[in-house]
């Protein structure tokens with residue numbers, strides 16, 4: 316896909332970009348001089364086109380011309396691993412990622428799957444992720460911690476300087492945090508979609524909803540008064556379960572919880588925070604709990620967010636910090652001599 320196509324793709328997500336600007340961009344692009352291709356270049360392009368036609372992905376969903384290249388190349392690994400056979404519809408398009416309903420193969424154990432496709436990195440306003448990155452290493456596409464790599468210094472420099480390579484590393488790490496977190500949480504029995512596979516720009520996971528519609532957000536549904544309290548408890552169970560394993564969602568609210576047939580599912584984990592190593596952990600946890608309490612207060616459940624925070628913190632963090640201090644004093648002779 317050419318650079319031109321990506322700029323069109325970008326404009327889809329940018330309602331502020333006015334038509335005039337877009338028209339001008341197209342005009343200049345059209346006038347751009349096309350260098351003559353050598354015979355070899357044409358031949359090699361034809362060979363490539365033929366090769367990629369062999370695994371052409373089908374899609375019932377009709378993406379716009381500018382979405383198509385990115386979408387199908389992002390999903391190619393899932394077609395190739397025979398996990399999906401079709402893209403049925405776009406569930407939601409957003410600033411950071413778009414989610415699609417896919418037809419899944421029996422290999423997945425599901426009839427439908429959700430593909431979360433991250434936007435091309437050059438056009439995505441990376442969420443201000445510094446606060447979350449603190450205290451967590453970079454993850455490779457294989458889910459390995461890159462800080463243990465022999466190239467750790469070089470990689471860190473590239474990320475710091477935001478070179479193209481560095482940005483790719485950041486994006487991969489961001490996506491792999493989401494993917495590996497889903498795996499850990501799913502195994503622990505948290506209410507999250509089962510992760511199925513990851514690619515360079517996309518993750519494939521269990522789809523919540525049916526062939527007609529994806530599960531609405533908790534923020535979008537009218538709860539029956541009787542289910543409010545149990546759902547609140549279920550959200551708290553998940554926050555506590557995560558904290559027990561030193562994880563904080565970091566962007567939890569009724570906008571990142573799906574509701575389907577009386578059950579909730581937590582989604583959207585790239586900014587997951589390590590509660591032991593991130594110095595902002597308490598602030599980030601407090602914000603998650605507050606947002607949840609605000610939502611449920613509107614539904615008529617009055618609970619004290621500060622009390623919940625303190626209880627959770629004392630139960631899991633204080634213990635850990637005491638342990639850590641004890642470990643440090645054992646290791647540091649100054650502390651006990």
Ligand SMILES: Nc1ncnc2c1ncn2[C@@H]1O[C@H](COP(=O)(O)OP(=O)(O)OP(=O)(O)O)[C@@H](O)[C@H]1O
Pocket residue numbers: 406407408409410411412413414429431508520521522523524529530532570571573582583584
């Ligand atoms: N497993 C799923 N099943 C059904 N729908 C899903 C699933 N995962 C995500 N969605 C839908 O896609 C939307 C976007 O997903 P998510 O919250 O993970 O991305 P996001 O980073 O918030 O994207 P953006 O920043 O663009 O809003 C969700 O609000 C939800 O409506």
Ligand SMILES: [Mg+2]
Pocket residue numbers: 570571583
């Ligand atoms: Mg979200």
